[in-house]
Amino acid sequence: MSDRIDSDAGRDGAALGSGRNLPPLRLHVPEPKFRPGDTADFSDFDIPPAGAQARPDEVAQPGEMRELAYGLVRVLDENGAAVGPWDPKLPAETLLKMLRAMALTRAFDGRMFRAQRQGKTSFYMKSTGEEAVSIGAALALASDDMCFPSYRQQGILIARGWPIIDMMNQIYSNKGDRLKGRQLPIMYSAREAGFFSISGNLTTQYPQAVGWAMASAARGDTRIAATWCGEGSTAEGDFHSACTFASVYRAPVIMNVVNNQWAISSFSGFAGAEATTFAARAIGYGIAGLRVDGNDALAVYAATRWAADRARANAGPTLIEHFTYRVEGHSTSDDPSAYRSADEASHWPLGDPIARLKKHCIGLGIWDEERHAAMDKELAEMVRDAAREAEKNGILGHGLHHPMESMFEDVFEEMPWHLKEQQQKMLDEWKAAGL
Amino acid sequence: MNMIQAINSALDVMMGRDPDVVVMGEDVGYFGGVFRATAGLQQKYGNHRVFDTPITECGIIGVAVGMGAYGLRPVPEIQFADYIYPALDQLVSEAARLRYRSAGEFISPMTVRSPFGGGIFGGQTHSQSPEGIFTHVSGVKTVIPSTPYDAKGLLIAAIEDNDPTIFFEPKRIYNGPFDGHYDTPAKSWAGHEQAQVPTGYYRVPLGEARVTRAGEALTVLCYGTMVHVVENTVAEMGVDAEILDLRTLVPLDIEAIEQSVRKTGRCLIVHEATRTSGFGAELMAQVQERCFYHLEAPIERVTGFDTPYPHSLEWAYFPGPVRIREAINKILKD
Numbered sequence: 001m002s003d004r005i006d007s008d009a010g011r012d013g014a015a016l017g018s019g020r021n022l023p024p025l026r027l028h029v030p031e032p033k034f035r036p037g038d039t040a041d042f043s044d045f046d047i048p049p050a051g052a053q054a055r056p057d058e059v060a061q062p063g064e065m066r067e068l069a070y071g072l073v074r075v076l077d078e079n080g081a082a083v084g085p086w087d088p089k090l091p092a093e094t095l096l097k098m099l100r101a102m103a104l105t106r107a108f109d110g111r112m113f114r115a116q117r118q119g120k121t122s123f124y125m126k127s128t129g130e131e132a133v134s135i136g137a138a139l140a141l142a143s144d145d146m147c148f149p150s151y152r153q154q155g156i157l158i159a160r161g162w163p164i165i166d167m168m169n170q171i172y173s174n175k176g177d178r179l180k181g182r183q184l185p186i187m188y189s190a191r192e193a194g195f196f197s198i199s200g201n202l203t204t205q206y207p208q209a210v211g212w213a214m215a216s217a218a219r220g221d222t223r224i225a226a227t228w229c230g231e232g233s234t235a236e237g238d239f240h241s242a243c244t245f246a247s248v249y250r251a252p253v254i255m256n257v258v259n260n261q262w263a264i265s266s267f268s269g270f271a272g273a274e275a276t277t278f279a280a281r282a283i284g285y286g287i288a289g290l291r292v293d294g295n296d297a298l299a300v301y302a303a304t305r306w307a308a309d310r311a312r313a314n315a316g317p318t319l320i321e322h323f324t325y326r327v328e329g330h331s332t333s334d335d336p337s338a339y340r341s342a343d344e345a346s347h348w349p350l351g352d353p354i355a356r357l358k359k360h361c362i363g364l365g366i367w368d369e370e371r372h373a374a375m376d377k378e379l380a381e382m383v384r385d386a387a388r389e390a391e392k393n394g395i396l397g398h399g400l401h402h403p404m405e406s407m408f409e410d411v412f413e414e415m416p417w418h419l420k421e422q423q424q425k426m427l428d429e430w431k432a433a434g435l
Numbered sequence: 436m437n438m439i440q441a442i443n444s445a446l447d448v449m450m451g452r453d454p455d456v457v458v459m460g461e462d463v464g465y466f467g468g469v470f471r472a473t474a475g476l477q478q479k480y481g482n483h484r485v486f487d488t489p490i491t492e493c494g495i496i497g498v499a500v501g502m503g504a505y506g507l508r509p510v511p512e513i514q515f516a517d518y519i520y521p522a523l524d525q526l527v528s529e530a531a532r533l534r535y536r537s538a539g540e541f542i543s544p545m546t547v548r549s550p551f552g553g554g555i556f557g558g559q560t561h562s563q564s565p566e567g568i569f570t571h572v573s574g575v576k577t578v579i580p581s582t583p584y585d586a587k588g589l590l591i592a593a594i595e596d597n598d599p600t601i602f603f604e605p606k607r608i609y610n611g612p613f614d615g616h617y618d619t620p621a622k623s624w625a626g627h628e629q630a631q632v633p634t635g636y637y638r639v640p641l642g643e644a645r646v647t648r649a650g651e652a653l654t655v656l657c658y659g660t661m662v663h664v665v666e667n668t669v670a671e672m673g674v675d676a677e678i679l680d681l682r683t684l685v686p687l688d689i690e691a692i693e694q695s696v697r698k699t700g701r702c703l704i705v706h707e708a709t710r711t712s713g714f715g716a717e718l719m720a721q722v723q724e725r726c727f728y729h730l731e732a733p734i735e736r737v738t739g740f741d742t743p744y745p746h747s748l749e750w751a752y753f754p755g756p757v758r759i760r761e762a763i764n765k766i767l768k769d
Contacts, residue, residue: 148501179538189537196504197537201528207494208529211501211509218457218483218507225501237521241494248489410535411574413542413597416642416686 030269034341042349050074050296051084058306059315062288069279069289072323075298080359086302088140092366098139098297099361100375101159102131102354107379108154108164111387112171116185116332120395121171123185127152129295129327129345132353133258134228135159136300141226141254141308146216148196148209148227151186152258162193165386173401174394180402180409202233206242206255213253213311214245224311226254226304231278231321232263232271239281243319247285252311254304255319257281258294260326265339279321287317294324295350297357323350404430436632437624438609441583442472442548445590446510448636450480453508456594458485460495460512460548469514470550470609492518496525496547500533503543510594516551516603517563530599531574546593546600551579552660552707553744554607554617554753562744564659564708569601570684570717576600576641577684581608581662582629585682588639596641605659615664615755644688646695650677653701653766656692656718658682661705661754668756674763676703684714692718693725700731701766705754710738732769735762 034040053073056065075082082089090098109126116124127134134155138147147156157167169176171185179189189197196212199205209227216223233239234257246253257278261268271278282289288310292303300322307318325348329336361367394400408415408423415423436444449456458473464487467474477485488495492513499509513519519526530543553562569577578593578600580586586604593600607613611622624630647662652675657665662680669676677695681688696702702722704715715736722734737754745752 146505178540179536182538183536187536189540191537191540197533197541199529199536201524204497204500204525204529207497207525208501208504210494211498211503212505213501214498215457215502215505215507219505237491237493238497238524241489241491241497244489244491245494245498410539412576412686413534417689418686 030267030274032267032269032340034344036337036339036341038341040341040344040347042347045349047349048072048074050077051086053084053086055085055306058310059313062282062286065288066283069283069291070277072291072293073299073303074293074296075302076296076356076360080356080363082298082360086299088298088302088305090298090301092364094139095357095361095364096366098135098301099354099357099367100379101135101139101155102297102357103375104164104379104383105131105135105155105158106354107376107383108158108167111383112168113332115171115387120391121173121185122396123332124171125151125186125331126328127154129348129352130258130260130324131155132297132300132357133256133294133322133324136297137226137256137304140301140304142223144194145223145308146194146196146209146212146225148205148212148225149198150205150228150230150233150258151198151200152230153228154186154188157188157190157193157195160193160195162190162195164383165390166190168387168390169393172390172393172395174390174396175400175402176390176393177402180406203229203236203238205229206238207245209255210242210245210251210253213251214249217249217252222312224252224254224308226256228256228258230263231257231259231261231268231273232266234278234281235271243281243285243287246317247287250314250316252314253317254307254311255317257319257321258324259321260324262326262330262336262340264330264334277321279319282319287319289319289321291321291323293350294322295353295356297353298360325350436583436587436630437611438580438583438586438604439470439472441587441632442590442604443474443476444632444634445587445594446473446476447479449591449594450476450484452636455506455508456484456510457502457507458510458512459488459499461488461490461514463487463512468512470606472548473512492520492522493525496522496530499545500525500529500543503530503545504533504541508594509545511545511547513547513549515561516549516565517560519547519549519565523568526569526575526599526601527572531572534598535574542597543599544597546590546596546602548590548602548604550606550609551603552605552607553749554613554660556746556749557744558746559743562749564706564739566601566603566684567708567712567714570714574599576686577603578641578682579603579605579659579684580682581605581659581680582627583624583632584629585639585645587632588637589641589682591636592638592641595638600641603659607660608663612663613660614667615753615759617750617753617755639682641683642686642688644682644691645680646677646691647680648676648678650675651699652676653703653763654679654692654695654699655703655705656681657705658684659707661707664755665705665759668759669763671756672760672763674767676763687721689721689725692722696722696726697729700729702726702730702734703737703762703766704734705737705759707739707754709741710736711741713738732766735766737762
């Protein structure tokens with residue numbers, strides 16, 4: 001029998017069949033709407049108006065709020081006004097802190113992307129267009145809540161005030177890198193900031209966050225956990241294991257799915273987006289599911305605060321789908337123009353998260369274009385100065401790294417004989433070679 | 436105590452000593468485990484410290500990583516080693532490398548208990564010996580007891596250890612030692628000197644082999660169920676073999692191995708796991724590197740075959756007395 005799969009399989013379907021008078025089966029392989037050269041058109045997107053979603057009580061039963069998994073929680077309307085029951089009514093100070101953290105994240109991304117292009121490091125991943133997802137959430141959580149992020153939530157560290165020079169040292173894998181140059185750039189770890197070590201293996205952090213949350217609950221602690229993964233990674237088994245555990249033990253955890261439409265070159269249809277929403281995954285597990293405008297920092301903040309309050313009230317986990325768009329490539333190793341329409345980002349109907357929050361702040365009279373321009377300039381200089389400072393500790397491949405023998409440290413708490421032996425042999429070989 | 440009671444006692448002692456120790460896994464709570472290793476613990480320590488889990492090994496180990504990061508000391512059970520594969524990513528990519536990748540910011544002090552090995556007509560899904568997969572991974576320790584006394588002492592040491600440890604329990608000898616003859620009546624641990632298990636706290640340190648029989652003619656390296664099969668075969672043959680129960684594969688007691696092989700000049704390795712890339716290959720390499728000029732004969736291996744574990748042909752697969760005897764004769768003839 002032929003194992004060929006082609007789109008007109010019906011043609012030889014009759015030949016493959018056993019002569020029965022039945023229609024041939026067809027395999028469905030999802031295709032994104034737009035490919036390179038196409039004009040992106042999102043006019044058929046069903047985007048509910050801001051403020052249209054009801055806001056249930058934080059401890060309501062998941063069965064009472066199923067529609068929230070299919071809708072879109074939005075606060076900022078087209079005019080930049082905050083409307084509806086999800087408006088978190090934040091003080092000016094918090095709004096400007098949020099705006100600044102988002103702008104700093106974007107400036108940081110720009111600088112580090114260029115550093116990679118200049119050969120100063122091997123790899124970088126921007127979060128352009130997704131700043132609200134991490135920063136809106138980080139500001140809604142308590143500072144000691146534990147985050148189990150994926151690789152595009154650098155905004156959490158920035159929102160929590162972590163020194164950007166420390167992040168840069170990690171990106172350059174230099175002698176100032178606390179992680180001793182062992183991790184791919186951007187795979188941060190910052191225990192003090194409640195930021196769990198990033199893995200790179202997709203969605204492994206999900207059950208870990210649930211386990212952390214379970215431990216916190218078992219201990220009668222008050223801290224909760226939050227975790228993030230991409231929509232593509234929801235296909236991983238760990239995602240479903242984590243949802244089962246979270247549901248079974250009503251773990252105080254917030255599970256965020258960042259639906260940025262693209263998993264490298266695979267559109268969200270390959271993770272199931274043609275069939276349902278990602279927030280709707282929650283329904284089968286009997287946990288609360290919210291679908292949120294991920295480019296609306298106030299909606300992200302409000303949804304996260306709702307989920308955090310819910311967790312702290314022992315009412316269980318929440319799954320939040322952040323509907324957003326990955327404006328740039330997956331990483332510096334990726335060229336999105338090879339697989340998607342070049343103008344998708346500019347046509348994205350939910351706009352730019354920074355521009356939207358800026359408009360809101362200007363509308364409130366607490367901000368203006370001049371101050372914004374001045375802030376951008378200040379942040380660019382701050383990032384530039386930090387990068388120069390970090391580069392004094394070395395850049396990747398230029399010798400200013402941790403000593404070679406450190407490679408063997410931290411594999412175990414105490415170095416066993418076989419690692420000591422390998423370490424000594426390596427040093428002897430280099431010495432013998434006169435290096 | 437038999438081995439199950441010794442393991443239960445180790446868990447009990449550690450839960451009593453350290454409030455951070457939690458026991459989790461399929462059927463371990465109210466029911467006390469399918470092999471009864473966790474019997475009575477939930478009743479004694481409550482369901483916040485001993486609890487049943489959903490049937491997802493990946494989830495069990497992933498959750499244990501998170502609990503360890505929080506500051507607990509989880510002791511997850513994987514019901515059979517054959518079912519540890521869904522958890523491999525969490526063990527290999529996460530638990531084993533967390534200390535390294537975070538430069539010590541986060542650790543994963545878990546001890547994964549799992550019954551392994553054959554000889555019980557468990558077929559291909561309840562008989563495997565996957566220890567070689569874990570010894571190949573940087574950052575996990577692999578421990579395999581062969582007696583009740585060691586099971587308790589090693590498990591206590593493993594739980595206290597701050598590195599992730601895989602603790603494989605040879606289920607064929609849970610209730611008594613096994614001489615390798617499948618047609619003899621099952622033995623009990625009663626009366627065995629290694630079944631004299633103190634009820635309180637004691638440790639058998641990780642990384643130390645045990646000489647179960649001193650001898651001059653050859654060195655036999657083995658662990659788990661095979662220790663008893665080898666002991667019995669050597670007694671039946673009347674050869675003066677030195678038998679080393681390795682007890683811990685990573686870290687390995689290389690000094691004990693070196694010392695013994697240098698003395699005897701001959702070496703046999705016995706394990707139930709499949710042959711190619713099995714831990715025996717590493718042992719052979721180490722012995723060859725360190726003891727080459729002391730060897731009087733090629734090093735031999737008696738292992739499981741490179742096939743899945745067959746159900747009806749279990750006793751042909753099992754490295755039993757017939758195959759061990761042949762190997763010893765060959766080594767002594769050279």
